[in-house]
Amino acid sequence: MAVGGLALIVVIFLIAGFASLLAPYDPGKTEVSMKLKPPSSAHYLGTDQLGRDVFSRMLYGSRISLSVGFVAVGISIFIGILVGAIAGYYGRWVDSILMRFVDTMLCFPSFFLILTIVALLGPQIINIMIIIGVTSWMGTARFVRAEFLSLKERDYVQAARALGVKDRRIIFRHILPNALAPVFVSATLKVASAILIEAGLSFLGFGVQPPAPSWGNILTEGRTYIFDAWWLTVFPGLAILITVLSFNLLGDGLRDALDPRLRGKR
Amino acid sequence: MAKFFLRKLFQLFLTLVGISVLSWVVITQAPGSPIALTMDPKVSPQIIEQMMKNYDLDKPIHQQYYLWLKKLFTGKLYSFKDGRPVLEKINERIWNTLLLNLVATIIVFSLAIPLGVFSAKRQYSFLDNLGTFGAYLGISAPGFWLAYLLILGTVELFGYPVLGMRSFVTEDFTTVEMVMDRIWHLMLPSIILAIGGLAGLSRYTRSSMLEVVRQDYVRTAKAKGLPDDHVYYKHALRNALLPIITIFGFLIPDLIGGSIIMESVFAWPGIGRLSYQAVLARDYPVVMTILSISAVLTLVGNFIADILYGIADPRIRYG
Numbered sequence: 197m198a199v200g201g202l203a204l205i206v207v208i209f210l211i212a213g214f215a216s217l218l219a220p221y222d223p224g225k226t227e228v229s230m231k232l233k234p235p236s237s238a239h240y241l242g243t244d245q246l247g248r249d250v251f252s253r254m255l256y257g258s259r260i261s262l263s264v265g266f267v268a269v270g271i272s273i274f275i276g277i278l279v280g281a282i283a284g285y286y287g288r289w290v291d292s293i294l295m296r297f298v299d300t301m302l303c304f305p306s307f308f309l310i311l312t313i314v315a316l317l318g319p320q321i322i323n324i325m326i327i328i329g330v331t332s333w334m335g336t337a338r339f340v341r342a343e344f345l346s347l348k349e350r351d352y353v354q355a356a357r358a359l360g361v362k363d364r365r366i367i368f369r370h371i372l373p374n375a376l377a378p379v380f381v382s383a384t385l386k387v388a389s390a391i392l393i394e395a396g397l398s399f400l401g402f403g404v405q406p407p408a409p410s411w412g413n414i415l416t417e418g419r420t421y422i423f424d425a426w427w428l429t430v431f432p433g434l435a436i437l438i439t440v441l442s443f444n445l446l447g448d449g450l451r452d453a454l455d456p457r458l459r460g461k462r
Numbered sequence: 463m464a465k466f467f468l469r470k471l472f473q474l475f476l477t478l479v480g481i482s483v484l485s486w487v488v489i490t491q492a493p494g495s496p497i498a499l500t501m502d503p504k505v506s507p508q509i510i511e512q513m514m515k516n517y518d519l520d521k522p523i524h525q526q527y528y529l530w531l532k533k534l535f536t537g538k539l540y541s542f543k544d545g546r547p548v549l550e551k552i553n554e555r556i557w558n559t560l561l562l563n564l565v566a567t568i569i570v571f572s573l574a575i576p577l578g579v580f581s582a583k584r585q586y587s588f589l590d591n592l593g594t595f596g597a598y599l600g601i602s603a604p605g606f607w608l609a610y611l612l613i614l615g616t617v618e619l620f621g622y623p624v625l626g627m628r629s630f631v632t633e634d635f636t637t638v639e640m641v642m643d644r645i646w647h648l649m650l651p652s653i654i655l656a657i658g659g660l661a662g663l664s665r666y667t668r669s670s671m672l673e674v675v676r677q678d679y680v681r682t683a684k685a686k687g688l689p690d691d692h693v694y695y696k697h698a699l700r701n702a703l704l705p706i707i708t709i710f711g712f713l714i715p716d717l718i719g720g721s722i723i724m725e726s727v728f729a730w731p732g733i734g735r736l737s738y739q740a741v742l743a744r745d746y747p748v749v750m751t752i753l754s755i756s757a758v759l760t761l762v763g764n765f766i767a768d769i770l771y772g773i774a775d776p777r778i779r780y781g
Contacts, residue, residue, distance in 0.1 A: 296477055304757045305717075311741055315741045396723055399606045437603045440604075
């Protein structure tokens, strides 16, 4: 299943990369005479309310979903590793303060918090990425900290310390590489949830703004025509489902491979 | 135990302070916050005046924080939109949300646990694999998309309205019809809300059961000839479900987050829809009160879950 997930992710990446070659139409080109046409050989997935080709728009939309997913998770992982490493390595009051901050962040309903801040700052794609990133690093911080707490007691770390290696070097060169496996697993699963969050924001009108095509906003624009043009609702939703599913499958597969004790969990 | 309790209580207090500071910073100090609006000539003087009143923007910064905290917890914050107390507005809506979530939770628990036990009993059977796949679909599909598919399906099939808490025209309804109408409107959003939890909890029960049934005491129970159902439901399930207590505390943020989207889809007049309308109208007092209240509830929920877990599982010793 995990291999299937990986294969699907590769395909989705290829689609996003070669969207301009694969798309039969310009995703922004409107043709009012062709509006709301059902799927046909000319328009594989039909046309929307402005006569734009849904298939082409969805190909381009994959870029937005993937980039939101990856950039947001990159930010989140970066903050999580930094906070977790510092808290776990230095311990004592540094640890206490940082962990109380993590507890505090975890108490807020994340989707509502994201929605509020996006509304405050404006729904540009870069804002969305940053905000999803800075509101979702707490889990990573917690388990990076846990890894550090146990790894810093190991002999090789003590040896490095005895040799006078600087803290920063011990943290990033000696301990971190050994603590990264669970980070990869959670990063994969987080990409899935970031894509879902972007879709949810789009649905509420705070996602990537039209006319730029994202799966979320194609779906959202299409809901007005749900009874006349089902394809505007069904296909973008399926694209989100398949992408999120692939990342979830890959993430669980990676976890099983890296930590056999957890096999079959979920 | 007492020492543990006190330490937990102290942490709880620190986190509470953290929540209040963070809420206040987001609302008053972040770029794009309402304070920035007071510099905007397009904003009407009334709104600016209301904002000054709400946030005491004319006072020094430490007093601003103190006064905001006091107003928040004594219900003296007023909506920008209609000038009504925020707590009153929340009180009107929260019961509808609780009703919706109560039904969803009942659906989740009454289906997920038997499903999980069944899958664990027949690990890797066709039905178990089907369940695994279904669970993956459940956690991967956007909820609002499923909701639209369901609306599309039911309206095409039954031709009966599904949005809101009840139908628009109900004058000629009998009492029974009224009740049925209410239940009908409650069912669809509850089912959609339940799907994510159902997928998660059934898988959780399954894996937890698989761990427990390999233990010696379960083998003993089987060996002494107890019926299978008795072994699974009476002996194994109790231990398998213990960790679920800790999940309860984290239900609250999910509940609010999930409600925002679902209540918007189904035009359900609950707290989620109120939050969304407040965000749209830039009605900051409402937004911040809901954010802070749900954070505090989550905190208290986690605290209670921690304590309950210790009581339910005698193996846990606090020291």
